[in-house]
Amino acid sequence: MNRALNPGSAPALLGRRKLLGLGLGAGAAMALAACGGSSTAAPGGHSAGAGVLKWGWALPTSWDPVFSSAGWDVHALSLVYAGLTKLDPHGAAVPALASGWTYDSAGTRVTFTLRPNLTFSDGTALDAAAVKKSLDRGRTDPKSLVAPQLTSVKAISAPAANTVVIDLTHPDYQIPNLLAGKTGMIVNPAEFGANAASLAARPAGAGPFTLTSYTQNEKAVLRRNPGYWDAASVKLGGFELYPLPDASTVVAALQSGQYNVAQIPGSQVAAAQAAGLEVQVIPSMVVATLDVDSARAPFTDPRVVQALKFAIDREALLKTEAFGHGEVTYQPFPKGYAGYDPGSDGLFAYDPAKAKALLAQAGHAGGLDITLTTSAAAGVPEQIQAQLKQVGINAKIEVIPQAQFTQIIYIQHSRQVAVDQFAGRDSAVQAFQVLFGQQGLMNPGRATPPELTAALDKVTRTPLDSPDYPTVLQAATATAVRTMPNVFLYTVPRILARAKGVSPLPETTVVQRFEGVTVA
Template sequence: MTSSSSDRPLLGRRSLLGLGLGLGLGASFALAACGDPGQAGTGGSAAGGTLKWGWALPTSWDPVFSSAGWDVHSLSLVYAGLTKLDEQGTAVPALASAWKFSTDGTSVTFTLRPGLTFSDGSPLDAAAVKKSLDRGRTEAKSLVAPQLTSVREVSAPDAQTVLLELSRPDYQIPNLLAGKTGMIVNPKAFESDAAGLATRPAGAGPFTLTSYTQNAKAVLRRNPAYWDASAIKLENFEVHPLPDAATVVAGLQSGQFDVAQIPGSQVAAAKAAGLEVQVIPSLVVAVLDVNVEKAPFDNPKVVEALKFAIDREALLKTQLFGYGEVNHQPFPKGYVGYDPASADLYRYDPAKARALLTEAGHPDGVDLTLTTTAAQGLPEQLQAQLKEVGIRATIDVVPAAQATQIVYIQHAKALFTDQFAGRDSAAQAFQVLFGEQGLMNPGRRTPPELAAAVEQVSRTPLDSPEYPKVLRAATALAVRTMPNTFLYSVPRLLARRKSVSPVPAFTAVQRFEGVTAS
């Protein structure tokens, strides 16, 4: 089965907070020009214009040590993978023109496009792909290694063939390799100065980083050697930190940004200012991480009470100004893993929440701590809602830079406000949310039946008619057995100047093929 000819249902992307890797504040780097115009091939000569994107700068430009799922958007500008996800989240060819699984699903062979190069002109052949994937699998403290545990060996039988031998059937591999996990890094760079990749990416993406000022701006130029260069119409690209909600519209009007993420509260102002606004469905979902090793959530009845105590409709209206949808599960409507039977599983029911607290031995209510990185907004609204059923929540604010260490590494908090944006494969999303080593599973418990259901997801070919049913069954089991409390899906709200053409509505990772700016 080759991916290039099938229409497969999807899979998708991130955790807003990851494992924070500091690079030092205020560092500024100028990068040598990369890319050989003589190798432009399909690059063409019609590209032009500059796009300034108000979004987010990555925690690291090295995908192996990038610590936030959010980073994938910026990293996709400078790196390419064997596959990519289309607008529906289906794995389609990228550096690889096709792939094929063995009959038993324990190996997959990728065929590379001919004549590929990295942005510095180095050959991007099977040997380079092998070295890059092996680095992700084996490098000490690699943050993508947990996603590659099913890969037993990578080999390069010839210059255009990459063979992945698997320890078990895993049909999620093409989706998995579409994200950070599969971004191909130039071996020439990590073999000579691996640490330098944190600020000087070495990839084969649509753009090449030319200068970088940490926490301020990344300047990129079109890569004429990119495998799909003819689809890239922009000559220059800039990435800026996400603007403050109060100033983002003014920044767009002044030309400080051409495209920027905006909160729902600013949509009306953006439209009134003559800006175009796109509402792009995404895989981001607001969620509460619950640690069942910490009281009072060591009692399952309290966990269940929490889920019924939240008025998600009210949260959505206030926090997102109605943009998005109430959600009780990790996948949005329209996604292959969305389980209709779980749509209203924990509909707001304060009476039931109070009854569950009584069953848990707390007839007079219970006290707990709600940890967050910003007290105002969602935490305060949750605090007020929980008080109505007898859950007295004290808000605990921790610095965003320390939250990952405190919540995900030390597992020191009982309840944490978070956002999850999926991953490039559904099985990977399950691992992050519900796996025994999952970042967003601080209690580190996974029911055996759920682990078996997720294993079945990996063992089912994506183009099998059984795949949607298998995936939805795993979703249904997860939301009923795990403590994660999902709140609402968060769309990507992008405002843009009229001089910029519409931005493609990619569900998982924002891409810019075909975008023009004048």
């Protein structure tokens, strides 16, 4: 995320990570001023006469999209922020705050036209000048976590109140997709001056809801924003967001009404259905992975990296840990996505004999010791440990607190191998940058082979609507999975159980959306 796909991501049931409390004391309750225009509010800050969706999912690492550090944060942040674009159910960029956009003939300038009369949730104008300031903050703040995705942006201008022009250093046709996620969420400039630190707990956006209260690690309460550009599609009066429920209690919590929608693991699907709950298994961009540091011995030897890939029985992991929900994979994109490379299917199929031979070639015929870092010792880490032992790799499991996982794994890059999940991204190139780029959060070795850099450059220069785009993107995927140390295991669908009074949820692959959803 970081499960730094989204964007389409689910909060990790495997190695779930949180970095909460930015700018807050533990357990601090933040009472937020109600904003977003006039509306009749019922007790608790929700609009009168409309249903409230109570979602057991995850609270964000930060309510500031520029400093949010987990990929699945995009789901929560999309409740309070909007971008120039958003993604349709298939992952393609469509208009949002912008009614449309055009590229010049060279592909180095993209012009967005804003919808008329846009406002932030506090009622202030959201014009081109505000968009420019927000996007410039994301690409220039020294501590920005979205800046690496905006390196192709040379300058942003606002020649008219409804016109935003983005000039690029080179042709980059990924910009509309890129701006559909955290990278493009528009933050009210009035709040990121003297009040910048408060954005961690007090978002200032133009999304479908407005945060009215927030208790760290416990609960976020939101109400419908009548000034949202697509307010007519938002049927819910309010929203309550909670941390991911414990797997052993989630069904009971749904039955009791503590939640009316919740993420559940595959192990609880049968129990949820038996309890009379509706269950949706929504394909997502999330993939279970191992982050491998190729700059740390013994993984400095490519043969040891390959041995690791062949030593893992992905089918067994999927059956035991995910109860068969998902598919074995050897690459970062699921089947059906433009970047999925058929030629990489089965590339590192389970072959313990080959793993042993590679280890012997690398001088480890007698075995070797590694440390497997995780934030949850039980389940997948233990099964991987057992599988590796069969080929002579003795893996010591190191458990670190969830709240420290982001800092240690993504910022410090101080571990050999980490059990992780990649949450996907709105833009394919952004996904590659997170996984394989020299500054990628999930590339602890900080090395990218030149052939992969060249393949990605070709992707950015290919228009999304070009008939050549899928072929070019798949070629980049093929290069990445053959040259990079990341170990992909299986896809992780978004499994949501809901009370019968909640209408079906939109089945969007990247970001879970709630347009049209009602609660009886």
